[in-house]
Each structure stands twice: as structure tokens, then as C-alpha cells.
Amino acid sequence: MKIERLIGILSILLQQKKVTAPYLAEKFEVSRRTINRDIEDICKAGIPIVTTQGQNGGISIMEGYCIDKTLLTSSEMQSILSGLRSLDSVSGTNRYQQLMEKLSVGESSVLASNNHIIINLSSWYKDTLAPKIELIQTAIERAEKVSFTYYSPKGESRRTIEPNMLVFQWASWYVYGYCTNKQSFRLFKLNRIIDLINTGEKYELREVLPLDLSAKRIFPAEITIKAVFEHEMKWRLIEQFGLWSFKEQQDGKLLFCFDFADKEYLFTWLLSFGNSVELLEPEELREEFMQIINQISDKYRR
Secondary structure: OHHHHHHHHHHHHHHHOEEOHHHHHHHHOOOHHHHHHHHHHHHHOOOOEEEEOOOOOEEEEOOOOOOOOOOOOHHHHHHHHHHHHHHHHHHOOOHHHHHHHHHOOOOHHHHHOOOOOOOOOOOOOHHHHHHHHHHHHHHHHHOEEEEEEEEEOOEEEEEEEEEEEEEEEOOEEEEEEEEOOOOEEEEEEHHHEEEEEEEEEEOOOOOOOOOOOOHHHHOOOOEEEEEEEOHHHHHHHHHHHOHHHEEEOOOOOEEEEEEEOOHHHHHHHHHOOHHHEEEEEOHHHHHHHHHHHHHHHHHHHO
16 A cells, blocks of 8 residues: 555665665565655655765655654564564565564664564465465455355365454464354364355454463363373473473383373374374273274285
8 A cells, every 4th residue: 555655665764864766666566656756745744855866866864854763662672573574474475574664663773683583474385375364364354254165074164254363373373253154253274274265245343252262272171091102202292292291101111191182183193103102091092093003004914
């Protein structure tokens, strides 16, 4: 939008003191003629812009003109900018980089010194994820419904929702909204969504139920297990469940005790350890797990 570009140009001038028209044109992906018109508009707004010709020429704000730049401390700015930088890793654009420059007006040192924290929210599905996020963001801003095919452990279904927010949790992206099919607020994982479209159908904003993202709420513990792991698997248990999830035995093996919400996930997780784990309890799951192992063995024997 033009107003955002004008603010962005002003922000850069406050930080760099003097820039060239080609630099601004490349920065905002517009023509030099557009930049010249933008500079005229900024002047009309009462901010004195000076243009000089020659080798050291450029565009600058008149010396002595002062604008109150920010009420945030350098530390606060750095925290904000770290978060904004992470959003570009998802969107695949430099939109938030430009916003960072606006927020750090007059504090160019903040941008330079803010490289000690890198937050990358992209995923293996970045090429398909970014368009989904962009479409959902637009739908939320316009209060328009979206429709998609959703794949879950319970099967495939076509859903239409009133999107309320995008959520990054458990290393994945989700959309939270009112599902017209189920008549309730639901959380949908973006990687399980295909054929996403904006229906263009408006919806009336309704009271949004609080979103409880606690692990106990989303993944209610229903299965308590005991398993023994080989010592070389210690790093995985620490990474995924923490040091307190197991006790080291005298023989060096690890006695693991934990609660799981889903039996299928539990079996898949255990299989990923190969012969470095033995499920001890509960007995009925041990028997079922042994049957799965035998079925796998039979398949490879054939």
C-alpha cells in the first residue's frame, strides 16, 4: 500500500540520513518515477525533504528537522525485531523486514546488533505453507470464510470455517476458527489442509472461545507406559521428554515412564527406536505391539 511505502521511506531517511532514488526504488520494488512522486507527497505532508545532485547527491531530510522517533528502549526493540524477523521465514517475503525498519526509526544500531537471535519458523513444507498463511491472513482481515479438505486420523472431510487466528505451536502451524460443519471452535493443522480456498462469503464476528493450548488440553493423557531403552538413546529421551522422564538403571539402561494420548503415535514412536527399546507396561499394549512387530516381520519374510 502507498501509505506503508511512504512510512517506510520516511523511516529509512531517518536512519540513513541520505539515500538515492534507485536505492529506494529497488527497496520497495517500484519505479523511480513512483519514488519521486512519493517524495513530493512526503513534502506536502510538511516534512522537508532535500534532494541534491552530483556524485554525493541523494535524498535526505532537511538538517535540523527533528521527529520523535520511538518510546521503546533498545532492548525492547530488539525483542520485537527478533519476532518480526521470524515471520519473514514463513511468508517468504521481506514485508516484516520493512516493518522492522519502520519500528527502528533512528535506531539503526538496533538492526545491526539484533543478529544474536535467529528464529526460523519455516518448515519442509515452506513452498505450500506460505500461500496458506497468506490466504488465511487475508480471510481473517476481511472476515471471510475459508474452505478446505482436511485429513485427520479419523479420515478425510471437507470443512468450512470462520478463521480467527493463526497459531504456531508444537513446531507446526495451525488455524483456529469456528467450524460451520461441527458448530464449534476447532484447531486445524495447516500441513493437513489441501485445496484451501477463500469462499468470499462474509461472516459476522462472534465471541471467540479462549484457545487453551496446554498439552493436557490438546493431548489428554490416556495411556501410561513403562519401557526400557538402551543407554545410547538417552539423548532422544532428553530432547523429546526431558531428563526427568527416565531413571538410569544399574546396568546403564533407561527406565522410561510417561503418559501418551494416542496409541497409534505411541507405537510409531517406539518403532522408530528399532531394537533399542522394550515396552514393559501395560501388558495388553505390549501384546498388541508384539503383534505389529510380527506382522512387519512376516511382510519382510514374504
